[in-house]
Amino acid sequence: MDTNITLTPSQLLWLLQLVSPALPVGAYSYSEGLETLVEKGVISSADSLQNWLVAELRYGAIRLEMAIIVRAYAAVQNRDFQALSSWNLWLTALRETEELRHSSWQMGRSLMQLLSKLKPEIQLISDRVDNNCNYSVAVAIAVAVTDIHLEAALLGYLQSWASNLITAGVKLIPLGQTAGQQLILALQPLFTSAVAEIMHLEDDDLSCCSWGLSLASMQHEVLYTRLFRS
Structure with missing residues (x-):
């Protein structure tokens, strides 16, 4: 890994804004199946939640989301919009459930709408992608246009992903805030x-x-009660 990651103050602040839980894309409303696992007793403590997240990081779909960020980032920088669209469709085809697919589309659509208002130059790129833009592809577009260091962007994406699920775990298990941190x-x-x-x-x-x-x-979707959309 590059140990000399450098960001300008503007790039750092933009990356922090993108990975902030305050970003209005609806990430807080999804648990990625975590609510089911807590309900069934598969996850019931900080240790079991950590084991689940470690397994996801080593073997799960989050790895492919990051791999697509790498490829979409390169496609944007090379102005290869055909490749950008192809990788977006590839990631859509990867989704094994309707809820996972629609959560990625909803967050991606929300982010692209936000980006078109924050950075109008991104609108030209969003017009070249399928209407159902996956969230990780939208993130790749946002960081590529502003030339943020790719590894810094991936670290930020992982931190945001884990923070969202741990916040869900704090509410569902429940855990204390300190345990979550x-x-x-x-x-x-x-x-x-x-x-x-x-x-x-x-x-x-x-x-x-x-x-x-x-x-x-x-x-x-068939749980008796739910706090999260998926």
Whole structure:
């Protein structure tokens, strides 16, 4: 991994804005199947939540989302809009459940609408992507246009992803706020190692093992009570 990541003050502030939980894209309303796992007792403590997140980082679909960010980032910088659209469709086809697919589309659509108002030059790119833009592709567009260091963007994306799920876990299990922050800190070494690996993945090596997440997502819609949309 590049140990000399540099960002201008403007780039750093833009990245912090993109990964902020205050960004109005609706990430807080999704648990990615976590609510099902808590309901069934699969996850019931900080340790079991950490084990689930570690498994996702090592084998799950989050790795492919980051791999697509790498490819979409390059496509934007090379003005290769055909490749950008193709990778977006590839990621859509990867989604194994309707809820996971629609959550990615909804967040992607919300982010693209926001970006078109914050940075109008992005509108020209969004017009070249399928209407159902996945969230990770929208993030890639946002960081590529502003030339943010790719590895910094991936670290920010992982931090945002984990923070959202840990916040959901704090509410659902429940956990204390301190336990949630300790968990985020404990995952940091895995963030850096995951980014270093994913940066060098070849197209033929793009794979994941996410059947546990998929089954939890499928069962979520029939829970008796729900706090989250998926």
